Amino acid sequence: MAEQFDAIVIGTGQAGSPLAARLADAGMTVAVIERGKFGGTCVNTGCIPTKTLVASARAAHVARHAGEFGVRTRGAIQVDMKKVKARLDRIAGGGSAGIRRWMKGTKGVTVIKGHARFTGPKTVAVKDRTLTAERIFINVGGRALVPDMPGLEDVPYLTNSTMLAVDFLPRHLVVIGGSYIGLEFAQMYRRFGSRVTVVEKGPRLIGREDPEVSAAVKTILEAEGIAVRLDAECLSVKPRGKGVAVSLDCRRGGRTVAGSHLLMAVGRVPNTQDLGLEAAGVAVDKRGYITVDDRLRTNVPGVWALGDCNGRGAFTHTSYNDYEIVAENLLDGAKRRISDRIPAYALYIDPPLGRAGMNDAEARKSGRKVLAGRLDMRSIGRARERSETAGFLKILVDADSRRILGVSLLGIEADEVMQSLLGLMYADQPYTLIQRAMYIHPTVSEYLPTLVGDLEPLE
Numbered sequence: 001m002a003e004q005f006d007a008i009v010i011g012t013g014q015a016g017s018p019l020a021a022r023l024a025d026a027g028m029t030v031a032v033i034e035r036g037k038f039g040g041t042c043v044n045t046g047c048i049p050t051k052t053l054v055a056s057a058r059a060a061h062v063a064r065h066a067g068e069f070g071v072r073t074r075g076a077i078q079v080d081m082k083k084v085k086a087r088l089d090r091i092a093g094g095g096s097a098g099i100r101r102w103m104k105g106t107k108g109v110t111v112i113k114g115h116a117r118f119t120g121p122k123t124v125a126v127k128d129r130t131l132t133a134e135r136i137f138i139n140v141g142g143r144a145l146v147p148d149m150p151g152l153e154d155v156p157y158l159t160n161s162t163m164l165a166v167d168f169l170p171r172h173l174v175v176i177g178g179s180y181i182g183l184e185f186a187q188m189y190r191r192f193g194s195r196v197t198v199v200e201k202g203p204r205l206i207g208r209e210d211p212e213v214s215a216a217v218k219t220i221l222e223a224e225g226i227a228v229r230l231d232a233e234c235l236s237v238k239p240r241g242k243g244v245a246v247s248l249d250c251r252r253g254g255r256t257v258a259g260s261h262l263l264m265a266v267g268r269v270p271n272t273q274d275l276g277l278e279a280a281g282v283a284v285d286k287r288g289y290i291t292v293d294d295r296l297r298t299n300v301p302g303v304w305a306l307g308d309c310n311g312r313g314a315f316t317h318t319s320y321n322d323y324e325i326v327a328e329n330l331l332d333g334a335k336r337r338i339s340d341r342i343p344a345y346a347l348y349i350d351p352p353l354g355r356a357g358m359n360d361a362e363a364r365k366s367g368r369k370v371l372a373g374r375l376d377m378r379s380i381g382r383a384r385e386r387s388e389t390a391g392f393l394k395i396l397v398d399a400d401s402r403r404i405l406g407v408s409l410l411g412i413e414a415d416e417v418m419q420s421l422l423g424l425m426y427a428d429q430p431y432t433l434i435q436r437a438m439y440i441h442p443t444v445s446e447y448l449p450t451l452v453g454d455l456e457p458l459e
Contacts, residue, residue, distance in 0.1 A: 005031045007135040010116045013040025015306035015323040016139030024108035033116040038100040042316040045161040049092040056084045057188035085167035118280040142308040145267040150236035157262040174259035178205040182265030197227040270309040294337040346415040354418030358406035369399040371455035377411035402430035
């Protein structure tokens with residue numbers, strides 16, 4: 001006999017857990033189903049563990065350059081990878097355990113461990129149990145894409161998830177994929193002491209960004225000793241000794257890169273293939289992402305999809321925003337929509353890239369009269385004081401409405417500086433407001449008035 005609930009939440013990622021708690025607080029009986037670790041990608045294999053590694057890698061990097069600041073160190077800087085791994089486990093593990101306790105301790109929430117599979121539009125099976133509810137929320141996240149690459153089945157390889165189990169220093173790490181995940185791992189392991197080569201199929205790194213951003217990021221990584229191989233049109237891999245050889249088809253340089261370890265970072269896919277969505281009639285697109293409308297509703301009444309599995313954002317903050325949209329619409333009578341949010345994200349190499357709104361290509365296609373402002377980081381006092389002058393600040397504005405259209409900030413503290421501009425964009429205020437504000441000195445943000453003070457037409 002089916003167990004009846006008011007709501008079923010499948011997955012405990014950044015949308016599922018708070019939604020379950022909010023529904024229970026509203027008086028609903030909620031079944032929370034989790035087949036793996038509580039907390040989803042961010043807590044277990046994404047933001048928290050990777051940024052913990054980024055912090056350890058930065059500590060090593062700063063220590064190596066301490067002499068430039070008049071600080072003496074004795075001997076070569078050593079990185080204890082087992083201690084790095086232990087720190088990662090402690091920080092990430094605490095987050096997952098906390099979410100598990102939260103869910104199990106929330107009145108009205110029943111936690112069920114196991115794999116959920118739809119058996120109908122309103123029913124879900126977990127092991128030998130059948131659950132039914134009028135409202136079902138899917139928050140199953142995604143995983144690393146493993147492409148159909150010649151020879152890949154014959155060599156050991158790592159993904160962003162399995163890389164987190166590494167407690168040793170690879171002699172030569174070859175990273176296939178020149179986008180966000182791959183570049184973060186590339187820089188951190190170079191700073192730990194590995195030789196690193198990044199292989200990218202396209203003509204430049206992080207192809208969704210403007211060419212000048214891609215070029216600047218490449219310069220930053222190469223300055224740290226990371227080899228970058230672009231235009232790898234015909235990739236294949238094969239064993240070579242105890243390592244791996246990656247064959248390329250590049251217009252420049254040699255055709256093979258040999259390394260000790262291989263990291264595949266070529267994209268992600270949603271965890272939707274084994275949910276039995278066809279039994280519920282839930283539609284997915286050609287990539288397997290669940291199709292949702294502007295309020296995160298699927299084509300089946302009473303079924304919503306939140307987070308990475310809906311293809312409408314691949315970040316912790318977009319997933320949490322999905323929760324806010326669904327909860328407020330359902331419980332507070334709001335009419336929030338995905339289309340109301342401004343695309344924003346960061347790339348956490350060091351220095352970081354902060355992005356919001358349109359890039360140059362999108363701004364040109366918009367048909368607007370666009371003005372642009374640009375300022376090199378070497379012009380900023382805070383950057384010079386810290387001897388970290390790589391990167392630039394760039395802003396795009398609508399010449400007629402004076403609203404900010406897009407921002408690209410590459411440099412120290414760019415992710416935090418971005419937040420003030422993002423707030424201005426959400427408030428729908430003109431960029432001229434920046435020029436009337438008094439900013440604290442010495443900071444990066446104090447140069448925002450300078451950034452917008454000399455705008456020119458976007459070429």
